[in-house]
Ligand code: KG4
């Protein structure tokens with residue numbers, strides 16, 4: 001426990017719990033310290049994006065080696081920026097899955113080493129649970145803490161590997177309503193960016209290119225998949241490909257801006273409409289949007305227009321992969337006395353719903 005614990009005989013204030021978070025599930029090496037599951041004391045992210053741009057996507061073997069080089073300096077930096085040492089830390093939370101096996105194993109082994117050497121509890125966290133808990137984070141410099149999502153909360157997770165609608169009735173309680181049947185939303189952004197000759201990662205490229213375009217220029221299909229809470233983006237991707245082929249004969253060149261804007265509008269339309277519909281149907285008291293694609297301005301604006309209150313989307317830098325979100329999720333397990341042993345292994349295909357453990 002941290003040295004700040006009070007020992008007075010009077011009514012004892014709750015001691016601050018500081019969790020060190022570690023995240024290496026894909027191509028970001030990240031470490032962070034979060035107090036009481038919400039207050040970011042530090043968050044360091046080393047992106048490998050420059051290394052992977054050459055390959056037009058994440059190259060797993062290269063990602064793993066980069067994590068090995070970066071992990072300990074990044075943990076060190078996170079502690080320094082928080083003006084803390086490992087003696088001040090109460091537990092180590094680490095992403096256990098889902099993700100790339102060769103990447104996950106680097107963070108997990110580093111976390112085990114730190115936990116063992118410093119006699120700290122170890123907590124394995126689901127990466128998607130981390131994205132969800134990014135909605136609880138705020139900066140220690142913020143004047144007023146942002147309000148926490150109220151339960152039941154309808155969570156839309158949109159990342160490079162996942163598109164899921166989750167109903168959260170309480171902390172750590174996840175019911176999956178639906179998911180993508182093919183490409184994840186972020187994957188669709190990345191693939192369509194490649195079709196349009198835009199750089200990796202595709203999400204930010206499409207967003208920037210779309211700024212100068214007309215979202216109504218092309219009437220791309222929306223897969224509503226009525227009577228289900230599922231999504232599908234592969235038909236949309238194919239429609240963009242067909243349009244690109246057709247436009248190749250265009251003497252003025254490919255209308256990249258209009259294509260990007262129309263594609264983005266189709267994705268946003270489906271994501272926002274289905275989420276709003278589900279929130280109503282399940283009487284959600286809040287909507288929470290997380291994962292890399294939640295950084296998208298058009299998506300954020302569309303949600304904000306349709307839902308002026310009870311909407312929780314993390315600040316931009318906590319939408320994409322980071323370790324503060326892992327520490328925030330780890331905290332929820334820590335305070336419920338959930339611990340993992342040093343024999344914990346990675347779970348590269350771990351569904352979020354299997355993480356629900358009754359107290
Ligand atoms: O959550 P994340 O950082 O990693 C995964 O867990 O997958 O999400 C990465 C995904 C990528 O597909 C990237 O293109 C997308 O998030 N993304 C965006 C934006 N920023 C990142 N998509 C749309 N608009 C953005 N501004």
Ligand code: ZN
Pocket residue numbers: 127131159160291292320321
């Ligand atoms: Zn992620």
